[in-house]
Amino acid sequence: MTQIERVTDDIYVFTSELYAQVTAGVINTRLGAILIDTLPYPSEALEMKDFVESQLSSRVRYVINTHYHADHVYGTHIFAGAQVISHELCRELLSTTGVESLAVAKAESSELASVKLVLPQITFEGGSFRLRLAGKTIVLNHSPGHSKDVISVLVEGDQVLFASDTVMPVPFFPDGDIKQLMKSLKGIHAQSGDITNLVQGHGPVILRGEVASYIERQMTYLKTVDKAVRQVLKRKYSKKALEKTDLASVDIDRAVLGGLAEELHWGNLETLYNRLKRYVKPYPSRTG
Ligand SMILES: [Zn+2]
Known part of the structure; x- marks a missing residue:
C-alpha cells in the first residue's frame, strides 16, 4: 500500500505504508514518465506502474535508482523496458553487496520471492548528469554520505528536489560516512532558497519555507x-x-x-x- 501526493502539475510522490515511509517519485512528460526509485515491495511498484498507465495514460521511460539500498530499488524489475539510470558506484554495489543481500532478504520474506536485481544500463561517474525529456530537465547530483553512491535529483524549473536518503527524519550514515553526509547536507542547504518541495528518502515532503531550517536541524544532529x-x-x-x-x-x-x-x-x-x-x-x- 502506498500513499500518493501530487506536488506539482506533473510530479507525484509515493510513500510506502509497508516499510519506513520510503518515498519514490513520478515525473510525467508528454513523452513518458521518469521514476525516482521504486519502493521496497513489488506490490508497491505495481501500484506505481498502474498509476502511471491508467491515471496518467503514460508509460515509464526511465527509472532512476538514487542508491543501491533494497528499500529504494527492489521494485525496479517491474518496469521492464525502461532504461535504468544511477551513479556508477550504485551499479557496482548492486552487483556485489546487492546480490548477497537479496539472497538473505528472500529467505526472510516471501513477498520478495519475485524480485530480480536490475543493473542500471546508464551510469555516470563524478559530479552530475543531466537528463532531458520533452522539455523537462532533470539534474542528478552525486550526494554521498548515507552511502557512497547516493544521488539527489533536481527537477529544474519546478525546483522539486528528490534528496533520497541524504535527507531523512533521522540522518543515517553507518553504511556511509558522517563527514561526507555533512558536506552533502551543506550543499542542499546552500540551494534551499530555490527549492519548492524537498522530497526526503523517507517521511513527509518538506515545503519551501521549511527547507533551510529542516536541513540545519539535520546538521545540528x-x-x-x-x-x-x-x-x-x-x-x-x-x-x-x-x-x-x-x-x-x-x-x-x-x-x-x-x-x-x-x-x-x-x-x-x-x-x-x-x-x-x-x-x-x-x-x-x-x-x-
Ligand atoms: Zn538508504
Missing part, C-alpha cells in the same frame, strides 16, 4: 552525535555511556518512521564509536 561520541572516548567511558545521548537529547520524536528512530540513532552512535575509538586520544589521566 550530526554535530551533536559526533561530539557526544568523542566525549565518551576522551573520557574512556564504555559504549554504554552513549545511552545518555538519547532521542530526546537530540530532539527527535521516537515515533518517526514507524518507530525506527531509536534503531537508526543507536546505529549512528555505535558505528561512530567503533570507527573513532582508534583515533580519539583520551584525556590524560588525573592520577597518572
Whole structure:
C-alpha cells in the first residue's frame, strides 16, 4: 500500500505504508514518465506502474535508482523496458553487496520471492548528469554520505528536489560516512532558497519555507552525535555511556518512521564509536 501526493502539475510522490515511509517519485512528460526509485515491495511498484498507465495514460521511460539500498530499488524489475539510470558506484554495489543481500532478504520474506536485481544500463561517474525529456530537465547530483553512491535529483524549473536518503527524519550514515553526509547536507542547504518541495528518502515532503531550517536541524544532529561520541572516548567511558545521548537529547520524536528512530540513532552512535575509538586520544589521566 502506498500513499500518493501530487506536488506539482506533473510530479507525484509515493510513500510506502509497508516499510519506513520510503518515498519514490513520478515525473510525467508528454513523452513518458521518469521514476525516482521504486519502493521496497513489488506490490508497491505495481501500484506505481498502474498509476502511471491508467491515471496518467503514460508509460515509464526511465527509472532512476538514487542508491543501491533494497528499500529504494527492489521494485525496479517491474518496469521492464525502461532504461535504468544511477551513479556508477550504485551499479557496482548492486552487483556485489546487492546480490548477497537479496539472497538473505528472500529467505526472510516471501513477498520478495519475485524480485530480480536490475543493473542500471546508464551510469555516470563524478559530479552530475543531466537528463532531458520533452522539455523537462532533470539534474542528478552525486550526494554521498548515507552511502557512497547516493544521488539527489533536481527537477529544474519546478525546483522539486528528490534528496533520497541524504535527507531523512533521522540522518543515517553507518553504511556511509558522517563527514561526507555533512558536506552533502551543506550543499542542499546552500540551494534551499530555490527549492519548492524537498522530497526526503523517507517521511513527509518538506515545503519551501521549511527547507533551510529542516536541513540545519539535520546538521545540528550530526554535530551533536559526533561530539557526544568523542566525549565518551576522551573520557574512556564504555559504549554504554552513549545511552545518555538519547532521542530526546537530540530532539527527535521516537515515533518517526514507524518507530525506527531509536534503531537508526543507536546505529549512528555505535558505528561512530567503533570507527573513532582508534583515533580519539583520551584525556590524560588525573592520577597518572
Ligand atoms: Zn538508504
